[in-house]
Amino acid sequence: MARILIIEDNPENLELMRFLLQASGHETISARNGEQGLACVARDAPDLIVCDIQMPVLDGFGVVRRLRSLEDRKETPCVAVTALAMPEDRRRALAGGFDGYISKPIEPERFVEELERYLGPRSAPATTPPARNGES
Numbered sequence: 364m365a366r367i368l369i370i371e372d373n374p375e376n377l378e379l380m381r382f383l384l385q386a387s388g389h390e391t392i393s394a395r396n397g398e399q400g401l402a403c404v405a406r407d408a409p410d411l412i413v414c415d416i417q418m419p420v421l422d423g424f425g426v427v428r429r430l431r432s433l434e435d436r437k438e439t440p441c442v443a444v445t446a447l448a449m450p451e452d453r454r455r456a457l458a459g460g461f462d463g464y465i466s467k468p469i470e471p472e473r474f475v476e477e478l479e480r481y482l483g484p485r486s487a488p489a490t491t492p493p494a495r496n497g498e499s
């Protein structure tokens with residue numbers, strides 16, 4: 364059993380993911396935008412984050428960028444769940460710091476199994492994030 368943070372602004376999607384994860388015995392925490400999500404990361408120390416990309420206030424790319432800058436939480440696995448489903452979107456998500464990518468609509472019979480692959484220590488990213496200015 365893991366503690367999983369779901370960051371998603373669509374109530375139906377949020378409820379479906381929460382239902383599926385809880386039915387598999389996981390503890391869930393819910394946030395409706397990126398700012399709320401980051402507050403939950405700091406407070407609740409989730410084992411895994413599931414994160415929508417298109418959200419008000421702070422989108423998924425903003426979440427993962429800030430997550431990776433947190434000294435004590437930066438290793439938390441973070442998986443994008445998004446309707447942006449083109450190959451280029453997948454590449455951008457991985458380059459942006461996400462550990463994985465699940466496209467919407469989610470498949471209820473596979474969702475939990477797919478997510479559980481990301482539990483545990485972060486594996487090597489599929490693509491190397493681009494170097495940022497000022498960083499070696």
Ligand code: MN
Nearest residue numbers: 372415417418
């Ligand atoms: Mn959204």
